[in-house]
Amino acid sequence: MKITFPHMGNMYIPVKGLLEYLNLDIIVPPPSSQKTLNLGVKYGPEFACLPLKLNLGNLIEARELGADTIIMAGGVGPCRFGLYSQIEKEILSDLGYVYDCLVLEPPDKHLGQFIMRLRKIIGTNSWGRVIEAIKFAYQKAYAVDIIEKKVQYLRPLEKKVGTADSIYRHILNTINDAQSINSLQEATNLGILKLDQVPQNINSEVIRIGLIGEIYTLLEPFVSFDIEKELGKLGVHVTRSLYLSEWINSHLLMNYYKKEHSKPFAELAKPYLNYFVGGHGRETIGYAVGFAQEGYHGLIQIAPLTCMPEIIAHTLLPRVKENYRIPILTIYVDEQSGKAGLLTRLEAFIDLIRRQNNNRRIVQ
Amino acid sequence: MRIGIPRALSYYKYFPLWKEFFTKFGAEVVVSPPTNKKMLDLGSKYVVDEICLPVKVYFGHVNYLKDKVDYLFVPRIVSVERNEYTCPKFMGIPDMLVNIENLPKLIGPTIDLTKRDNKLWKVVLEVGSLFSKNTYLILKAWSDASMSLKKYNQDWLNQSFPEELMITNIDKKEQGVLNIAVIGHEYILYDKFLSMNLLEKLAKLKVSVFTIEMVNQKTINKEVSIIPKKIFWNFAKNAIGAAFYYNKMGEISGFINISSFGCGPDSISNSMTVHHLKNTQITKPILNLTIDEHTGEAGINTRIEAFYDLLKRRVV
Numbered sequence A: 001m002k003i004t005f006p007h008m009g010n011m012y013i014p015v016k017g018l019l020e021y022l023n024l025d026i027i028v029p030p031p032s033s034q035k036t037l038n039l040g041v042k043y044g045p046e047f048a049c050l051p052l053k054l055n056l057g058n059l060i061e062a063r064e065l066g067a068d069t070i071i072m073a074g075g076v077g078p079c080r081f082g083l084y085s086q087i088e089k090e091i092l093s094d095l096g097y098v099y100d101c102l103v104l105e106p107p108d109k110h111l112g113q114f115i116m117r118l119r120k121i122i123g124t125n126s127w128g129r130v131i132e133a134i135k136f137a138y139q140k141a142y143a144v145d146i147i148e149k150k151v152q153y154l155r156p157l158e159k160k161v162g163t164a165d166s167i168y169r170h171i172l173n174t175i176n177d178a179q180s181i182n183s184l185q186e187a188t189n190l191g192i193l194k195l196d197q198v199p200q201n202i203n204s205e206v207i208r209i210g211l212i213g214e215i216y217t218l219l220e221p222f223v224s225f226d227i228e229k230e231l232g233k234l235g236v237h238v239t240r241s242l243y244l245s246e247w248i249n250s251h252l253l254m255n256y257y258k259k260e261h262s263k264p265f266a267e268l269a270k271p272y273l274n275y276f277v278g279g280h281g282r283e284t285i286g287y288a289v290g291f292a293q294e295g296y297h298g299l300i301q302i303a304p305l306t307c308m309p310e311i312i313a314h315t316l317l318p319r320v321k322e323n324y325r326i327p328i329l330t331i332y333v334d335e336q337s338g339k340a341g342l343l344t345r346l347e348a349f350i351d352l353i354r355r356q357n358n359n360r361r362i363v364q
Numbered sequence B: 001m002r003i004g005i006p007r008a009l010s011y012y013k014y015f016p017l018w019k020e021f022f023t024k025f026g027a028e029v030v031v032s033p034p035t036n037k038k039m040l041d042l043g044s045k046y047v048v049d050e051i052c053l054p055v056k057v058y059f060g061h062v063n064y065l066k067d068k069v070d071y072l073f074v075p076r077i078v079s080v081e082r083n084e085y086t087c088p089k090f091m092g093i094p095d096m097l098v099n100i101e102n103l104p105k106l107i108g109p110t111i112d113l114t115k116r117d118n119k120l121w122k123v124v125l126e127v128g129s130l131f132s133k134n135t136y137l138i139l140k141a142w143s144d145a146s147m148s149l150k151k152y153n154q155d156w157l158n159q160s161f162p163e164e165l166m167i168t169n170i171d172k173k174e175q176g177v178l179n180i181a182v183i184g185h186e187y188i189l190y191d192k193f194l195s196m197n198l199l200e201k202l203a204k205l206k207v208s209v210f211t212i213e214m215v216n217q218k219t220i221n222k223e224v225s226i227i228p229k230k231i232f233w234n235f236a237k238n239a240i241g242a243a244f245y246y247n248k249m250g251e252i253s254g255f256i257n258i259s260s261f262g263c264g265p266d267s268i269s270n271s272m273t274v275h276h277l278k279n280t281q282i283t284k285p286i287l288n289l290t291i292d293e294h295t296g297e298a299g300i301n302t303r304i305e306a307f308y309d310l311l312k313r314r315v316v
Helices: A009-021 A034-043 A050-064 A080-094 A111-122 A127-154 A163-177 A181-196 A215-219 A227-233 A244-252 A265-269 A281-293 A308-324 A339-363 B011-024 B037-044 B053-065 B088-099 B120-128 B135-157 B198-204 B217-224 B234-248 B264-278 B297-315
Strands: A069-073 A100-104 A207-213 A236-240 A298-304 A328-333 B002-005 B028-031 B071-073 B076-079 B105-107 B110-112 B178-184 B207-211 B254-260 B286-291
Touching (some): A009 A127, A034 A050, A050 A080, A050 A215, A080 A100, A080 B264, A127 A163, A127 A181, A127 A244, A207 A339, A227 A236, A227 A339, A265 A281, A298 A308, A298 A339, A308 B088, A328 A339, B002 B011, B002 B053, B011 B028, B037 B053, B053 B088, B076 B088, B110 B120, B120 B135, B178 B198, B178 B234, B178 B297, B198 B207, B198 B297, B217 B234, B234 B264, B254 B264, B254 B297, B264 B286, B286 B297
Parallel strands (some): A207 A236, A207 A298, B002 B028, B002 B071, B071 B105, B076 B110, B178 B207, B178 B254, B254 B286
């Protein structure tokens, strides 16, 4: 049995950690690339959202490497993501690829069946061992996030562009290779130490941008054209509304680990959006308000084209913009998006924010 | 008291229910006229470009009604069945409406029956309390209203179109040359502007049309159960179930799928339908029509006629 899973940014690190801890055979699909996208676009439904196409591409590429079992997350609505597993299975079987599939989702009828399927995959491992493995995977996700936040902070400040990112790539590899809690701790500490030594410009004026939107486009640099790195080059400190470990903690581990600061995004979204609309629609509005209250200079919303919850959020964002006088840029991505167009829009947006800041300073 | 109901989205499914309920309390129900180009243009101003056509039209209808009524009835229909949702756009409608200036007072109850303990009667009492303090009267009005909805739905189940939809020149009793199943949201199919009069065009070609609403819920649930994963959108579930059912019906010779560009549930349900229909022994042609504000009528006509010719050649 060779297990694979679709990519989503750095998610492969904790998932690989989890499965290897259980001594399972695992095939990490090649990182999402143009080839992945082409495969997904070719075989996926035309009007489906971008993450589905990339997931499909990942699974086809993994198949070529010999994988035969899929583990992926699911859902019970109303976002399309909940049906990804079903539709991907159907398309793959049309292509002649028969996969075993374990979908991690709240079971609506067959709890027993779910446990049986889980048991089939984890083999002879004891439940205790599984719990240990989950804890280990969470620690990995957490370590990745600590490092990533540090890199986001350094990007606009570093003297030589790209220093932090090259260290970042290296640390990700060592975290990925860590086999035990101890070596993981070591890798993280070493990473922090290295990043602390990156030479910084002290006087540079940093713009703070909150990146909000749909989870996949936030976490997967391939679809967002490395938007965080590009913003970093423009002198922007990016903070995302969502980090992988926080999402794992709140959605898969039922907040087992205490959050350092939990923003009540549902409360913040209240005047604008009073009900959940699936996906991350309410989070997008809530965090937009949160970032605005914390004095961020601007917000960028990113989502796949036709994403339903984000369209609702997009419709409501102008009122946040008016109330807090904060510039907001919305970017939709699909297989037709190009990097040059995105960069032009980002540059214009950041120029606008800088000018606004200067004007404000003159008035004061 | 004048209560406005936009002729869009959930109107086509529930209008008789609401009308009966409100008139029981002596309110005057004002419905916006059938959709036209101007409504779409005005509606598009209040929402983002990326949103689907029916929602833009909904905003157009609300905009039309806003200075003609005292109240607007704009329910937030989250779910009409346990563990099933409508669509995120239905769920966000009352919040998005605030983009329109000078709105009258909104009656916007939240209807969410996903959980077992969320009861519909609580919503009924909440809305009814605007008109009357008498719980008995409210529940009586509700039961009368439910009856008229039942009659409305019964018309469909009897293989005909309810009068309220104002679909003329379609005589279902006359045996058509061809039978085609038309799968699409009722708010597209029965909106003559959005569907470009699809139903009447088919009628002119002497085609008998079968729609999702003509299949009863029990059959739909049975048909859908061959998909191992629960389809959590109510509308998409009905569409898939009806398509499976019509596929088995010998006299149906083809399918027309009509959906709006950017419709999330349809993107998935169409693909699932096609996958399953392809994997049965029966092969029936499927025509996919996708509409948005740039769709030209001539193009749609050509495709319908070509599809008609194709089916005719196969059948005869």
